Amino acid sequence: MQTSDSRFPDFKDPVPSDLEIAQDAALDPILDVAERVGLGPDDVDLYGKYKAKVHLDVRERYADRPQGRYIDVTAITPTPLGEGKTTTVVGLSQGLGRLGKKVFTCIRQPSQGPTFGIKGGAAGGGYSQVIPMEDFNLHLTGDLHAVTAAHNLLAAAIDNHIHHGNALGINPFDVSWPRVLDLNDRNLRQVVIGLGGKPNGFPRESGFDISVASEVMAILALATDLRDLRERLGRIVIGETLKRQPITAEDLKVAGAMAVLLKDAVMPTLLQTLEHTPALVHAGPFANIAHGNSSVIADRIALQLGDYVVTESGFGSDIGMEKFMDIKCRASGLVPDCVVIVATIRALKMHGGAGKVVAGRPLPEELTSENLEALETGCANLAAHIRIAKLFGVPVVVAVNRFTLDTDKEVALLERLAVEAGAETAVMTDHWARGGEGAVNLAEAVVAACEKPKNFKFLYDLDLPIRNKIEIIATKVYGAEGVDFLGPAETKLKRFTKLGYDKFPICMAKTHLSLSHEPRWKGVPTNFRLPVRDIRASVGAGFLYPLCGDMRTMPGLPSSPAFENVDLDLETGRVIGLF
Amino acid sequence: MTSIENLENLSFFDGLEPADRDALLAISERRTYAAGDTIFGEGDGPGSLRVLVSGLVSLRQKLKGSSGDAQMAKVSEPGSVFGIAALVGEEHLYPHSAVTLEATELIEIEGERLLALFEADPAAGVRILLRFAQYMAAKLSSAREQIRSRLRPGLISHG
Numbered sequence: 001m002q003t004s005d006s007r008f009p010d011f012k013d014p015v016p017s018d019l020e021i022a023q024d025a026a027l028d029p030i031l032d033v034a035e036r037v038g039l040g041p042d043d044v045d046l047y048g049k050y051k052a053k054v055h056l057d058v059r060e061r062y063a064d065r066p067q068g069r070y071i072d073v074t075a076i077t078p079t080p081l082g083e084g085k086t087t088t089v090v091g092l093s094q095g096l097g098r099l100g101k102k103v104f105t106c107i108r109q110p111s112q113g114p115t116f117g118i119k120g121g122a123a124g125g126g127y128s129q130v131i132p133m134e135d136f137n138l139h140l141t142g143d144l145h146a147v148t149a150a151h152n153l154l155a156a157a158i159d160n161h162i163h164h165g166n167a168l169g170i171n172p173f174d175v176s177w178p179r180v181l182d183l184n185d186r187n188l189r190q191v192v193i194g195l196g197g198k199p200n201g202f203p204r205e206s207g208f209d210i211s212v213a214s215e216v217m218a219i220l221a222l223a224t225d226l227r228d229l230r231e232r233l234g235r236i237v238i239g240e241t242l243k244r245q246p247i248t249a250e251d252l253k254v255a256g257a258m259a260v261l262l263k264d265a266v267m268p269t270l271l272q273t274l275e276h277t278p279a280l281v282h283a284g285p286f287a288n289i290a291h292g293n294s295s296v297i298a299d300r301i302a303l304q305l306g307d308y309v310v311t312e313s314g315f316g317s318d319i320g321m322e323k324f325m326d327i328k329c330r331a332s333g334l335v336p337d338c339v340v341i342v343a344t345i346r347a348l349k350m351h352g353g354a355g356k357v358v359a360g361r362p363l364p365e366e367l368t369s370e371n372l373e374a375l376e377t378g379c380a381n382l383a384a385h386i387r388i389a390k391l392f393g394v395p396v397v398v399a400v401n402r403f404t405l406d407t408d409k410e411v412a413l414l415e416r417l418a419v420e421a422g423a424e425t426a427v428m429t430d431h432w433a434r435g436g437e438g439a440v441n442l443a444e445a446v447v448a449a450c451e452k453p454k455n456f457k458f459l460y461d462l463d464l465p466i467r468n469k470i471e472i473i474a475t476k477v478y479g480a481e482g483v484d485f486l487g488p489a490e491t492k493l494k495r496f497t498k499l500g501y502d503k504f505p506i507c508m509a510k511t512h513l514s515l516s517h518e519p520r521w522k523g524v525p526t527n528f529r530l531p532v533r534d535i536r537a538s539v540g541a542g543f544l545y546p547l548c549g550d551m552r553t554m555p556g557l558p559s560s561p562a563f564e565n566v567d568l569d570l571e572t573g574r575v576i577g578l579f
Numbered sequence: 580m581t582s583i584e585n586l587e588n589l590s591f592f593d594g595l596e597p598a599d600r601d602a603l604l605a606i607s608e609r610r611t612y613a614a615g616d617t618i619f620g621e622g623d624g625p626g627s628l629r630v631l632v633s634g635l636v637s638l639r640q641k642l643k644g645s646s647g648d649a650q651m652a653k654v655s656e657p658g659s660v661f662g663i664a665a666l667v668g669e670e671h672l673y674p675h676s677a678v679t680l681e682a683t684e685l686i687e688i689e690g691e692r693l694l695a696l697f698e699a700d701p702a703a704g705v706r707i708l709l710r711f712a713q714y715m716a717a718k719l720s721s722a723r724e725q726i727r728s729r730l731r732p733g734l735i736s737h738g
Contacts, residue, residue: 464615464680467652471637472680475654481725482637482653490648527724529651
């Protein structure tokens with residue numbers, strides 16, 4: 001790694017691979033990055049020269065400083081390839097940096113599942129990345145492993161308790177706490193544990209989820225401080241007794257040890273962008289099956305230290321952004337100043353019926369050649385996301401993430417239709433090829449939008465019955481005509497209301513590939529009813545999650561997984577083929 | 580009697596002749612509900628026909644099945660008409676409940692007063708009932724499309 005003299009990368013054409021750009025980058029020592037935002041050596045714990053954990057008490061030190069502007073970046077309904085949301089988050093941050101603003105990027109740590117599966121890493125792309133990219137996409141500072149360990153410690157405590165006499169009377173057939181692993185492995189979705197006779201425990205069916213879907217991860221993201229984290233861990237409900245009383249992690253006397261495992265993970269990790277602006281990395285992705293937002297703690301620290309904080313919420317506005325608003329903002333008390341919706345012309349043409357995007361295959365010609373008719377039809381999807389964002393009373397800016405084959409006519413049409421649909425403005429941005437320089441227009445638009453009046457409001461009142469809250473999300477956000485609560489869901493509605501869980505917000509588990517529950521329905525689906533087949537409670541995290549359609553909490557690997565290209569250069573020790 | 584103000588955009592009224600609209604409004608009441616209010620319960624009756632002016636109303640029907648209870652909810656948006664059972668349902672009982680999801684404003688017309696209007700002015704009655712028929716036909720068409728989309732190959736899960 002080089003040491004930085006120049007502030008900005010030397011842009012190359014054609015743009016090299018993400019990994020090449022990241023490995024050629026000149027990094028600042030992380031202590032220098034920290035110093036520029038007012039943090040001294042005693043405010044951080046170093047993890048090598050380019051990574052550091054930020055202490056939680058820095059917030060109090062800067063408590064008198066006015067909070068920065070808070071920007072959430074979301075997207076249209078994405079293709080399976082994603083539409084460059086994280087790249088835009090980083091590009092926008094670098095663009096704000098170019099305007100001389102004191103900016104923070106707050107993003108989530110990627111899961112190794114997608115990194116080695118279909119999607120690849122999540123550090124951004126091109127000249128808009130968080131670095132060191134290999135560390136960011138793999139172990140980083142071990143937060144995901146800590147979450148996995150804490151989760152599995154609770155799982156072990158449950159089976160150990162049953163094995164040693166089951167004094168609490170846990171119903172072994174009603175344990176809702178699986179084990180987790182931060183890899184895609186479909187064979188672990190359903191397993192039988194405890195085989196091999198009495199010394200090996202009580203045999204029962206169980207399963208594995210991916211670690212980022214763990215309630216522990218959700219707690220890490222929503223906790224406001226160490227005390228809140230500890231209390232939420234204690235409230236986790238793992239199942240019921242034979243007399244149908246909830247059993248908590250506190251009952252099993254394991255919540256304290258879980259908190260110990262998370263004592264370092266509770267601190268966000270400070271990294272930098274390619275243009276040396278600070279980035280806080282914390283919590284995990286998967287907004288379709290979890291809430292998929294970066295942490296409240298990271299955002300609060302950043303808002304106290306910076307003038308502009310750019311964060312992202314997973315997938316489209318119907319998924320991550322709705323949860324950002326209704327779950328995360330409720331937990332944090334923070335209010336966003338602006339929402340940025342990332343749109344790509346290829347995805348909108350797909351929504352207009354022009355072709356199909358399949359991961360691992362080249363894009364069809366319909367999506368790579370000019371097609372104004374399909375784009376105009378597909379812009380209905382963009383309009384729906386603008387409408388959804390405006391439900392929360394926040395100004396909306398559309399970022400058109402430009403790809404090489406997009407034509408000027410297509411960009412102009414998209415910009416016009418976005419404004420007609422209610423966006424403050426729509427801006428073409430070229431941060432992938434030109435870093436912050438390519439996103440200055442977007443940064444200026446966001447600065448202007450942050451000064452617009454806002455009338456922030458949640459989508460629903462927490463005091464409404466569970467059923468009402470789900471129906472409001474289904475109809476006002478997804479555009480469903482109604483909701484079908486199938487057998488188990490109907491039973492859980494009654495059960496959770498009786499247990500007092502009815503005041504929780506709702507964290508819908510729904511496909512991210514459609515506004516509806518059916519991934520094949522593109523554009524703006526109408527005339528559909530949302531099936532809710534089950535509802536589960538994350539009492540520690542403090543939300544209920546209805547399962548809409550077939551949702552899997554442990555992904556599988558594709559026929560050609562991304563890991564096939566990954567290796568080490570044994571001469572230099574560098575990672576190769578991560579993308 | 581309720582006023583005509585802001586009702587032009589409600590599709591049901593938009594399709595009526597001005598005289599018929601006035602006649603309906605003369606026997607109607609405009610009422611507001613808070614979020615979460617139950618307007619009527621499943622099996623309640625006799626009742627009123629309702630036109631949603633603003634807000635959201637969830638129309639819910641309980642179902643019994645071999646895999647346990649279920650519930651369907653259809654959410655009505657401004658312009659929708661519900662409670663038609665007040666006119667034509669079995670013993671004029673509602674087959675579903677109606678619960679507001681947010682602050683809601685309704686125009687309510689008592690079923691008995693509506694039938695009395697039809698008896699007093701049969702020609703107006705025919706025109707208004709034709710409008711109901713058009714409205715119901717559109718709803719049936721929408722329901723048919725939903726069933727058709729669910730029956731597309733591959734959309735039914737047997738797992």
